[in-house]
Amino acid sequence: xxxxxxxxxxxxxxxxxxxxxxxxxxxLGMAPMPGVRVTVISREGNAPxxxxxxxxxxxxxxxxxxxxxxxKLAGFAGAQFYHAAVTGLDLENRVVHCEGRPPVRxxxxxxxxxxxxxxxxxTGAREQAIPVKPVDRFxxxxxxxxxxxxxxxxxRVVTVGGGAGGVELxxxxxxxxxxxxxxxxxxxxSDAATVLPTHNQLVQRRYTxxxxxxxxxxxxxxxxxxxxxxxxxxxxxxxxxxxxxxxxTSAAAPKWPKAAGLATDERGFIAVNDCLQSESHPFVFAAGxxxxxxxxPRPKAGVFAVRQGMPLARNLRLACAGKPLIPFxxxxxxxSLISTGDQYAVASxxxxxxxxxxxxxxxxxxxxxxxRQYQELPEMGATLMKVxxxxxxxxxxxxxEPFMPCGGCGSKVGFTVLSxxxxxxxxxxxxxxxxxxxSPDDAAVVETPPGKVAVHTVDSFRSFxxxxxxxxxxxxxxxLSDTFAMGxxxxxxxxxxVVPYGAESAVEESLFQVLxxxxxxxxxxxxxxxxxxSSEGVEFSFGLSVQGLAEKNAVLHKRGAKPGDRxxxxxxxxxxxxxxxxxxxxVKGDWIESAIESMLQSNQIAADIxxxxxxxxxxxxxxxxxxxxxxxxxxASDVSAELELDAIPLLDGAVETLRAGIQSSLHPDxxxxxxxxxxxxEAAKRKGYPILFDPQTxxxxxxxxxxxxxxxxxxxxxxxxxxxxxxxxxxxxTEAGESPVTIR
Numbered sequence: 001x002x003x004x005x006x007x008x009x010x011x012x013x014x015x016x017x018x019x020x021x022x023x024x025x026x027x028l029g030m031a032p033m034p035g036v037r038v039t040v041i042s043r044e045g046n047a048p049x050x051x052x053x054x055x056x057x058x059x060x061x062x063x064x065x066x067x068x069x070x071x072k073l074a075g076f077a078g079a080q081f082y083h084a085a086v087t088g089l090d091l092e093n094r095v096v097h098c099e100g101r102p103p104v105r106x107x108x109x110x111x112x113x114x115x116x117x118x119x120x121x122x123t124g125a126r127e128q129a130i131p132v133k134p135v136d137r138f139x140x141x142x143x144x145x146x147x148x149x150x151x152x153x154x155x156r157v158v159t160v161g162g163g164a165g166g167v168e169l170x171x172x173x174x175x176x177x178x179x180x181x182x183x184x185x186x187x188x189x190s191d192a193a194t195v196l197p198t199h200n201q202l203v204q205r206r207y208t209x210x211x212x213x214x215x216x217x218x219x220x221x222x223x224x225x226x227x228x229x230x231x232x233x234x235x236x237x238x239x240x241x242x243x244x245x246x247x248x249t250s251a252a253a254p255k256w257p258k259a260a261g262l263a264t265d266e267r268g269f270i271a272v273n274d275c276l277q278s279e280s281h282p283f284v285f286a287a288g289x290x291x292x293x294x295x296x297p298r299p300k301a302g303v304f305a306v307r308q309g310m311p312l313a314r315n316l317r318l319a320c321a322g323k324p325l326i327p328f329x330x331x332x333x334x335x336s337l338i339s340t341g342d343q344y345a346v347a348s349x350x351x352x353x354x355x356x357x358x359x360x361x362x363x364x365x366x367x368x369x370x371x372r373q374y375q376e377l378p379e380m381g382a383t384l385m386k387v388x389x390x391x392x393x394x395x396x397x398x399x400x401e402p403f404m405p406c407g408g409c410g411s412k413v414g415f416t417v418l419s420x421x422x423x424x425x426x427x428x429x430x431x432x433x434x435x436x437x438x439s440p441d442d443a444a445v446v447e448t449p450p451g452k453v454a455v456h457t458v459d460s461f462r463s464f465x466x467x468x469x470x471x472x473x474x475x476x477x478x479x480l481s482d483t484f485a486m487g488x489x490x491x492x493x494x495x496x497x498v499v500p501y502g503a504e505s506a507v508e509e510s511l512f513q514v515l516x517x518x519x520x521x522x523x524x525x526x527x528x529x530x531x532x533x534s535s536e537g538v539e540f541s542f543g544l545s546v547q548g549l550a551e552k553n554a555v556l557h558k559r560g561a562k563p564g565d566r567x568x569x570x571x572x573x574x575x576x577x578x579x580x581x582x583x584x585x586x587v588k589g590d591w592i593e594s595a596i597e598s599m600l601q602s603n604q605i606a607a608d609i610x611x612x613x614x615x616x617x618x619x620x621x622x623x624x625x626x627x628x629x630x631x632x633x634x635x636a637s638d639v640s641a642e643l644e645l646d647a648i649p650l651l652d653g654a655v656e657t658l659r660a661g662i663q664s665s666l667h668p669d670x671x672x673x674x675x676x677x678x679x680x681x682e683a684a685k686r687k688g689y690p691i692l693f694d695p696q697t698x699x700x701x702x703x704x705x706x707x708x709x710x711x712x713x714x715x716x717x718x719x720x721x722x723x724x725x726x727x728x729x730x731x732x733x734t735e736a737g738e739s740p741v742t743i744r
Contacts, residue, residue, distance in 0.1 A: 008502030009035040010320045011509065013096055013106035014079070015086050016113035017042035017070035019050070020287035022374055023309020024110070024316060025070075028077040029377070036320050037506060038079035039104060041096060042070050045083055045589045048135040051337075051367045057142060058172035058341050059179060060364075068374050069589040076377045076585060080466040083593070086113070089260035091281055101469050102424075102516040105509045108283050108319050110312065111270060112305070115251035115289035117161070124227035125160075129247035132165055142173075145244055146180060155184040158232060158240050160224050161248035162190025163198065164338055167207055169246055170216060171341030187217040187240055189224055189232070198299055199336065202353035206346050207338070251289055265292040274327035275315050276308060283319070287312045296330050303334050306370070337363040377585055413499065413534040417508045424512055427519050427529040433492055436530035444530035446492045452549045455488040460496050460543020464579050464697070465596075468510055472517025472542060474599045478698040479544035480525060481620040484607035485701055487556035488548030490525050493518075495532030498541045507536060514542050525604055559636035561617035561704035567641060567729040568714060570606040570722045571598055571700025573626060573691050574654025576664030581657040591653030598651060599698035605720050610703045613713035621699035625670040627677070627692045629702060631740060637704075640734040642742045645688050649724035658690045666695040676741050683743035692743075704731055 012033075014021050017040065028038060048056075052066040074081035084098040095103040116133045119125040130141045148155070155177065159170045170186055177184045188195075188211070194204045195211065195218065211218055219234065226233040231241045253268035263271040263280035269292040271279045278284035279294065288305035298304050311328035318325050337359065339345040345360040346353060427437055435445035448454055459479040465471040476493075483490055495518060499510035511534055522529050527546070578595045581587035603620060610618060617637055619629050626648070634641055670693040674680045683689050700722075705713050710727050717725035734740060 006034050006501070008037045008500055008506035010037070011105055011107045011506060012036050012038045012316060012320055013104060013109045014038065014040045015096060015109060015111045016290070017044055017047040017068070018112035018114050018288045019305035020308045020312050021110065021112040022047065022068055022073060023306070024313040025073040025077040025079065026374060027310065027313035028079065029073070032078055033317060033320060037502070038077060039082060040070065040074045040079050041082045041084055041086055041098060041104060043083070043085035044134070044136055045069070045071050045593055046136070049367065049371060051363075052371070053135065054168040054172040054339050054341065055364075057169065058175045060343065064588070065371070068371070071589045071592060072377065072585050073374060075466060075582070080468070082467050082469070086256065088256045089262070091261055091284070094283070102513060105505065108285070108316065110285040110287070110316055111257065111290055112286065112288045113254060113290050115253060117247045117249045118252040119247060119249070120252070122224055122227060125224075125247060128227040128229060129160065129245040131247045132169060146176065148182070151181055151183070153183070155182055155244060156242050157184055157186045157244045157246065158242040159186070159188045159246040159248060160232070162188055162192055162195045162218070162220070163248065163250075164196060164336070166190070166246070166248035167195055167211070168339055168341070169248055171210070171214065172339070173246070174214060174216070175341035186215065187219065189219045189222050189234065189240070191221065191223040193221055195220070196338075200348055200351050200353060202351070203336075203338070203346055203348045206353065206355055210340050253290060257290070265294070274329065275325035276312050276328060277315065277325060285312060285316060285319070293330065298330055304330055307331070337366070339363065413507055413511060413536060414504065417504055417511070418534060421508055421512045421515060425515055425519050426523075428523045428527065430491065430528045433528045433530055436492070436528060440531065444492065444494065446530065446547065448549065451551065453552045453555065455483055455486050455548040455550050455555065456546070457482040458543065458545040460541060463540040463542065468513035468540065469517040470596060470600070471540075472514035473521050474596070474698050475542045476518040476521035476544060477599065477602055478622065479546055480521070480527070481603045481622070481698065481701070483546050483548040484603045485556065485618045485620045486548070486550065487554055487607065487611055487618070488550040490527035490546065490548050492528050492530045492547045493522055494545040495529060495534070496543045496545070497532065497534045498537040498539065499534065500540055501536045501538070510540065518542070518544065521602065525602060556611065556615060556618045557636065558617055558619050558633045561633055561637035561639050561731045563639060563731050563733040564707050565616055565704035565731040566707050566710035566727045567630075567643070567731065568610070568703050568705050568710060568717075568725060569621070569626070569648065569700055569728045570603065570717060570725045571601065571621070572649035572651045572724045573621070573694055573696060573699070574651035575599060575697045575699065576625075576667060576695040577654055577657045577662055578651060579697070580664045581660070581662045584662065586660065586662060587657060588653060591651070594652045601721070603701050606701050606717060606722050606725070609713060609716050609720060610701060610705065613709045613716070614706050615703040616706070618701055618703040621696050621702050623666060623695045625673070625693045625695050626702070627673045627741065628670055631673055631676045633702070633704070634734075634740040638734060640732040640738065640740045640742070641729050642732055642744055643729040644744050645683070645686060647726055647728045648688070648691065649726050650688070650691060654691060654694070655688065658694070659687065663690070664695050667693055670695060676739055678739035678742045689743070
């Protein structure tokens, strides 16, 4: 059977991109589970590796070296990636609630979200302090500290917490500020009797010596009782002034697992058994700092989360197959490597300890080796599948046998599933929709007001994202864009969806997620979803047939551009090459995030602004690329154009991926339009030239605007949120036989 046609029987959701889940994703990428759809929900697209965080703060590592691209790992594992923060669990209905998106259904769920420092016990801590976690927010605040311009003042830095995290952060920050030429004074407060209380006495003595030598004032056996602006008050009534307050106290659990009804320990961490399975809900697993292994309590340290990865992957496989789980017993003694900020480190295990620069080099080698296995993933097309384990074979045997997908009307999504999905949506209601989803019939009926004309368009394509909700939003923006470009007001839309084969619950989940995304966009734009067609198939695809309304004489066409007009582009180019690179795992996660952000931006406001500034012609830039859509406009208007190549806005990473030779499959066909470029041979030598033929998904609008209003139009577009909008060229008169485009 074609692997792509295997039905989805089980939904496995991984909450968080922590160290254990990184191991799970690698394991799933090397040996996929037939019939199991994996979804990763993470508030961080880039997951920091805790072992390299002090080196990142000190300046020894770049951001990319110290982080793992969770989106890329999810793609390697064939998993869906949802970039969102989890806000709660509904254990009875088995759904995950997320911030800013619809709930996500699961059969089995695993939680690896880490922890944050305990702050609620100290008044003012949340307002005044910089907690070391979440790491992305810490790094943002740390960047602000480093970028302070006043080097004439001594920066006063106080760290609350004397464990490994507090000691390493203090010494790393001290090293970085000294390198930056910033004078700084450091102090540390800990309620323990010694620094590093969970380590042996040799380590404690070594770090007491290092902190003293570095001039760090250490206040032991003390506790911060209040944080005010510019100072902390200690238990003995004394105060410490600060300009920067770092918070690295003992870990605190997120509140939502306990609120959901999961069994927790006395501190709120998820109580799990030796199989990393919840003690109260057997379909829930947890690992890393967020979990507490009841029979084997261990410190909150990254080393334990790393080593839980493979046992967790094994038991998730067994749970999805309905098989008995295998207990996991964590090690008691582990190697601890703590750096001093300046490429010097102390290693300890049990009662032993050694130190030196060679220890840091050893730690650096271990950390980089561990990161490489997740950063340098196998090439696409490589043989990834290992010999199936008994659990995998059992799981495969549970799929529907034989599975012969129907065609024709037999491939439609069932009435019951469709009805449930529609009942969960809230499409916009319009008075001019006479028959729609409120009273379904064989077809929708909409009213066209007197004096108006109907503007119709349709767009549909297969999914290029592993998040159906975001895909639904982007597909809707893409489909609506043609209507905006013609100056029409949206009225109604019909959806066409093909969702992957699967169990009834899986089909419902796919359809609900993609329609939720589309309905969110349609509602924002005042467009009513009035019906559509849904079916099951091998590939996920979605599209909309859209109807808009416009005054007959106010429709904006591709024709109408006049010599002297300026060409304005409202979005950056590059989605084609970036997502081609994403398919090959040759792209940075931040580049894809920027591209998605651009594609999620509606063209509705841009179209209104362009019309207000007298646009004479307009089109959207999509599959044919900038040159292809520009040439359509020029031929319809019987004019030529001059493009300023360096003025064209580009998405982050687009130049790099094109330079690497990565192009969309449509790019070669678009390149045939080079015959329309008068100075093609000269222009082709410039590095940005290939972007002119890059096909765009949910691209921007390209409009011809009178010269006298062009600058004001761009300024208003930027003020309205289209920050990359730019004048990229001008319209020229044409002469018979000449090519319509010249590149400058």
